Amino acid sequence: MKQALRLPFVAGLVTLALTVAGCSSANGGADPSDVAPTGKVEPREIQWLLSRPADGAVIKTMTKIADEYAKDHPGFKLKLITTPDRPSYIQKYETLAAADKLPELFDTDATPFAQKLAEQGRMMDAAKLLKSLGVHDTYRKAALDYQRFDDGSLYMIPFEYQLEFFWYNKELFKKAGIEVPKSLDDFPAMCTALRKVGVTPIALDGQDQWPLERYAAYQPFRTEGPSYVQKLKKNEAKFSDPAGQKAAKWLSELGRTGCFAKGFSSVGYADAQNQFTSGKTAVYNIGTWELRSLATAELNAAVRNDIDFFTLPSSKGSATAANEFVAPSGIGMAVNARTYDPLVRDFLKFALTKYPAAYAATGELSPTTNAKTAVPENATPLYSRAVAAADEVGTELAMPWDTQLDPTTNTRLQRELVLLVQGDVTPSEFTSTMDAALGQNAPKYFK
Template structure:
């Protein structure tokens, strides 16, 4: 079912892209005219979003919208939620093609979003944030994650996450190993853990993006962020040295039995349970799971044994140890067609108050002016993870699923499973993926 949906989305996206290519500006505000004149007339505005309905972002924004409505009778923030990401993207791009996007809408910094921006359909977020007096409070990494390749900013971040390798110290000790100093140490780590009767790495294979993270790691260390920026445009290939390092490493992870048996059908909750129950030694996940991994909610059987390490470097690494995956999540864009004094005034109210309100829930704010409230039931790891946010370096490891064209990305996710399972060889994988890039990237990034 998920594969069928992905294929339908990819096919539909081609048509939508062609539709957008012929569209020009659709009226409304100039994207750089961030200070419109006129009266603030309260009305209902909508936000098309893809976030957990019970998550801190939605809860915080709902609270702030209610506060704003108390002083502006008639105002209401209507949240149009579609947590399932593929379904959300299909809805978002369909509405965009029909010129029916609401005042606010979620989007990653994809080529599709870039087309909207170049058509004047999204407000310039950098100018807007500066006009509201909040731009300089944002973490550089949080804003950089939202930027297009040319450095322009059209999305506003509402979260900030760090992705770590959580590991079980007791299981490492049982296997007689230390934390890997290099990515190249992973196969040996897995072999030792397997010999000790331990599943090395818990992986949510069902959702596909977690395995795709592993594909991004070696190129980020060998070439930095430039590799995927060139790869997605077919200006770099999997047959290039950086690509081959990644392909061969992934194949070696499979041969070493790094991932749990049956990983391709393992879901998010099951992968987490493998780690929190002490059955798996390593779990690569972000700080959005701090409540499960760094509080007394964690299984007491493993609680005192859990620690984390960041993405290891490699020999001659082009990026530093403090540079890894640090996403600020899907961003929020402001529709230029419907931008007016009310939208601006609400955003000024909400974005000024949001950081403190969001950080009070125990989350990492995308800004530097709000201190995360470490919960009373936190383990020492919680504060350590929060503190790491202040030491993140300049370069970001971008998730590939937000970078590649949809058709190539879908093929990559399928081929990665086959490569790690040993069903295709590194050379077969390379040939397949270079052909997919050659066929799809030029059409998508023209």
């Protein structure tokens, strides 16, 4: 699962276009709060602009449901406009938004860009819609909260639910004479011990950049909770603040103790996973979207019985609890207010009522609590343990920073993180550079 990355130049142009367009773009459409329009359901083709794997469970499930709906509504068709590559998708989405040509349904994270659309009356109020359809209370609180804007409003509907764990090789830990780290501060010592016995400590997809950015978010989340990044992105907090300094020093220490493989920045997603599943690395931080690869017979038999997982360590004095960590519900689906009508509502009611059970039947965690995940027959005990953990998640969420920061600052952060971990810049140089970037970009983006 790659998190949202946005092209800075395009995003800037589109934001300007949205500012010029103002609220007029919603003229002729529905009131975002009028979730139960009257009138006849007249079947037609509706479109969903989305960025999800074409062979993934979300698309397969929704396609099957749409085909079922079409049988009783001749003339209906759900056309999927897919762009799996996230940067290209964001460019297309924001360009269509500027031209007021978004389709009936479209994917978006809870970004400042999406919030501008909501403020302009261009997205249906998802909270009111879900309540009107009678399904709101079936959703996991964490799944809905992940989709909310900072003001608590909800304009996106989740279609998945994931938990992010640290998967580890028990045999390699035993070889190094170490136990699961009790706090994030134990990671450097863990890495040193593993290096001493010839083991690369942590597998990391450095090529896609968001995995390293996760590590940057961990210390501040434990130190101050989600409020730090909420303030940081608006330049109301600094990278040089205590929480940011602690993160920078910790990341520098991870690099100094050799936590990641040499040349980690060029390692891709599949290669990072292969390093772990082949027993070459001891730890791999990834979400439950990889359950089939890590907790079934698909996993390499040579390491299958050695794999376990632990959650983001939380030590005494942490601002957040042990059961609070990264638990994303993926990119959400927004409903275009301009094209919302009785057909769109009727289809969404049909689809969202059937979706949870159908999705959970594929072995995935449903964003709702009323669907039981079907654990595959070839699953290891870890599969059921991971599924059970979904019901124990706390109330505070560690939000991925790449969906929070303005795109220009985020791009600079990803580049500077590599330099920091490689030892090419010091923690103080890192925080100074990032504070300058934040001060220059955030005020313009969040105005």
